[in-house]
Amino acid sequence: MIPLKFFFFAALAAVFYTTELQATTYYVCDCAAGADPNCIVGNDANNGTSSSTPWQTTTKVSAVFNSLQAGDHVLFAKGGAWFDASLAQVYNYNASASNPIVFDSYAPSWGGTAKPILTESRTGTNLFNFVDGGNADHDEGYIVRNLDLRGGGSGQWAVFAYNDADYITLENLDISGFGIGVHCAGANALNAGADGQNQHMKLLNSTITDCYAQGFLGGGDYLQIEDCYFENNGFAAAIYNHNIYVSKGDKVIIRHNELYKSAVINGQADGVSMVVHGLHDSLLIEGNYVHEDPGMVGGNAWGIAVDPGGYGTPEGVTGLIIRGNLLVNTFNTGIAITSCPHAIIENNVIIQENAGDFNAILGPDRMRDNDDLPMTNVTIRNNSIYLRNANVNTRAISLGDEGAGHVVVSNVVSTDGGNGFNMNLANSNYLSVDYNMMQLLNSAYWGGGQTLSAWSASRGFDLHSIAGDPLFTAPGSPGYDLMPLGPSPVIDAGHPTMSSAIDYTGMLRLGIADIGAFESLGTLPITLVFFEGRQSEENVLLNWVTASEHNNLGFEIEESQNREHFQKIGKIQGNGTAFEQNHYTFNVKNPAIGINYYRLKQIDFEGQFDYSPVISVHFKERNGNIGAFYPNPSHSGVVTLAYTPQNEDEISVSVFDMTGKLVFSQVQFMANGENHFNFSALKKGFYLVKLGFEKSNIYRKLIIE
Structure with a gap:
């Protein structure tokens, strides 16, 4: 008799083994306009399981998609091109967050190297349509990467998520010419097991340009938009169109993106580049570069706005952090917030050279509805602000109207007009307004049309603050460098207990913090x-x-x-x-x-x-057929690498530490698709991994934490 315990584990192992075997890679190749001249068309009658027998159309992919298994890959030929490429209904109940279905590219034998071009220009038609029909049913686990998605100026949405589609990762995509680049929307009525949100969407390392309505629209819990480039989105209408518009979701991260040319109408940007409306808990906006060209902005080209959108339901953000962003030559307002209790705005660099009135940091920026969150305990600290051509209505930092416990400390402002500070609540509503610095040029005032001494005497604020030249390194175009020079009075002059813990560059502030976004370690030689x-x-x-x-x-x-x-x-x-x-x-x-x-x-x-x-x-990698390690940084040392080869083969794997010492080596077989590497024996640190192929070496950097 076979022991029951043995039988159970043997059966369990068989299940996992069978599941692993079921993962299949499918290849697709078409040669529409824009394809490589050497492109060879596939055939939908092929089995599609080899790069030598690819399918041709996305229609074929759509027809079989519901039957794909978890872990399956659908690969489009580099150098290939598809027209009317819509994947009409992308949903599959076999996929999971831990074992997703992957859309990617492969290197064909005829030598294509460019990202596959998928064009969908039909009015009202989406390209990647992550939607199941009727009531919402939960599905999850999709990756789309290394593709060029084009709308031709009339396509509807490049990527649409609806009806509770979770764990969608969009990576290294070029998206252009749609109405909306990525639209993460809501849901129909819910079936059992669905919650109506599209959660855990990641938009990473992608370029979204020339979309006439929005670059990104929508949201969901755990949304992440990181390392992306947005340009010239929203040009169909002023005010209401944007590069990024997030409307819902808790624990949202918008980090390390570049945003440029938002809602350009008649040559001038005329829409807020990054907007967040709705009800949220925990929102991080960090390290973004938001900019416009001098003189090429209309009255609505704000930088970042987190405020109610008039939805008719309660709105507001708890746990908001806006830090380490660079905003250059937006118009009227740099950073604006409303209904954001306990918000922290720190280490931002705001530069304005356009003529007119300007609010570098404004809270609140509008009247809220009665059911929106009241704004209290807001902290604005260690921001560096440089304003030129400012008029009398300019206010560098404005915080008031409602709430108590507000903090405005360790900020540095240089302006040639208007007022540096506007605090219109009673003195007792502010926990601290102090340890700031301001350079007042021409007719500029510290606050309320007063000098620093008069302001301090009348309000009791800024008793330890400084008026003078902050000695920025190179504040104007093209450098935009507000790092203080060695003898700057901002050094070691910040609030001793309320300043930010790190500076704009991520460096730890030691001892007494400097005023402003940057922390200096001494005299710059x-x-x-x-x-x-x-x-x-x-x-x-x-x-x-x-x-x-x-x-x-x-x-x-x-x-x-x-x-x-x-x-x-x-x-x-x-x-x-x-x-x-x-x-x-x-x-x-x-x-x-x-x-x-x-x-x-x-x-x-x-x-x-x-x-x-x-x-x-x-x-951007020029050959593009080998991905990057992920997760990176890795806590376990176990990482994955995506590979779409011409030939599967054994390679040598060599790992070097930062001194150049070889610390790990092995031989590993590289298969098409996901390849796993176990570096768990390595200590925490930075490493360079050399993957030795027959004709060349590929290097990848790795961080183990």
């Missing part, structure tokens, strides 16, 4: 004119220029994939003491795919050092 980077073939090229140097030993170049954990990747010798411009370049080899962050650590001959502002470079 250099004047940095600019620091920039760009992709150059397979590398990233960094360039910077100093106007003068004093006692400058040199620079260490540091890199990060998340703007929080930086590692040294090289160094360059300085020029000691020099009073002329010096140009520096550094070539970053083997950069990670996606957005990389760089900063300079400047070191003098006494060993003192300071950091430059952080810059970002969006690096």
Whole structure:
């Protein structure tokens, strides 16, 4: 007799083994307009299970999609192109968050390298339509990546999620020419097991451009929009159209995106670039770059607005954090909030050179309805604000109208007009307004049309604050660098207990914090004119220029994939003491795919050092057939790599630490699809992984925490 316990585990193992075997990769190739000239058309009569026998159409994919198994892959040929490419109803109850169905690309034998182009330009038709018909039924587990989705100017939505479709990851997509780039909407009436939300959507490392209504619209719990580029979305209408419009969801993250040209009408941006309406708990808006061109803005081209949208139901955000964002030349308002109790607005850099009235930080920006959340205990701290061509109605920081327990500390403002501070509540409604600094040029006032001394005497505010020149490094175009120079009075002058714990660059503030977004470690021996980077073939090229140097030993170049954990990747010798411009370049080899962050650590001959502002470079892999490790950073050391090869083969895997020492090596078979690597034996740290193929080596960076 077979023991029952043995039989149970044997049966369980058989189930998992069978499930693993069921995962299949399907290949699709069509050669519509825009395809590689060497493209070879597939055939829907093929079995589709080999790159040599691909299907042709997305109609075929739609017809079989409901029968796919968890873990199956549908791969489109690089260099291929599809017209009328709609995947009409994408839902599958076999898929799961842990074992999703994946849409991706593959490298065909005829040599295509460009992202597959899927075009859907028919009016009222979506491309990826994650919708089940009728009442909402819960489904989950989809990945769409490495594709070029085009709407031709008339297509409806590139990606639509509706009726409780959860765990959709959209990664490394180029989306253009639709009404809405990504629309994450609601649901019909609910069947059992459905909650009506499209939760855990991730929009990562993608480009969304030229969508006439919205770049992104909608929301859901655990929504994440990160490392994306938005440009020229919303041009069909002013005011109501945006690059990003989030309308619902708790625990939402909008981080490290670039937003440009929002709702451009007659050549001028005329819509808020990033809008959040609705009812939310826990919202993080961090590290975004929101900008417009000088003089090319209308009256509605605000930067970031988190406020009620007049839905007729209760609205507001609890747990709001807006930090580390750079806003340049938006119009009328930089950051605006309403109905956001306990909000924290910190370490933002706001630069305005457009003529007119401007509110750098405004709360509240509108009257709320009675059922919207009241706003109390708002903290505005360690922001750096530079305003030029300001008129008499300009207010750098305005916080009032309702609530108590408000804090406005450690902010630095330089303005040539208007008032720096507007606090229209009774003094007792503010917990602290102090340790700020302001440079008042021309007819500018500290607050209420008063000088600092008169303001302090009449209000009792800003008793430890400073009026004077903050000595920004290079505040105007093109550098926009509000890092304080060495003798700046902002250094060690911030609020001793209420300042932010870290600065704009992610550096820990030690001792007494500086006023403003940046934390200086001492006297800067250099004047940095600019620091920039760009992709150059397979590398990233960094360039910077100093106007003068004093006692400058040199620079260490540091890199990060998340703007929080930086590692040294090289160094360059300085020029000691020099009073002329010096140009520096550094070539970053083997950069990670996606957005990389760089900063300079400047070191003098006494060993003192300071950091430059952080810059970002969006690096796109040229061959594109090998993905990046994920999750990265990894806590367990076990990571996954997506691979779409011409030939499956064994490779050598070599792992080096940051000193260049080989710490791990093995031989591993690389199959098409998801490949798993176990680096759990490695200690926490930064590593470079070399994947040795027959004809070339591929490098990937890895962080183990």
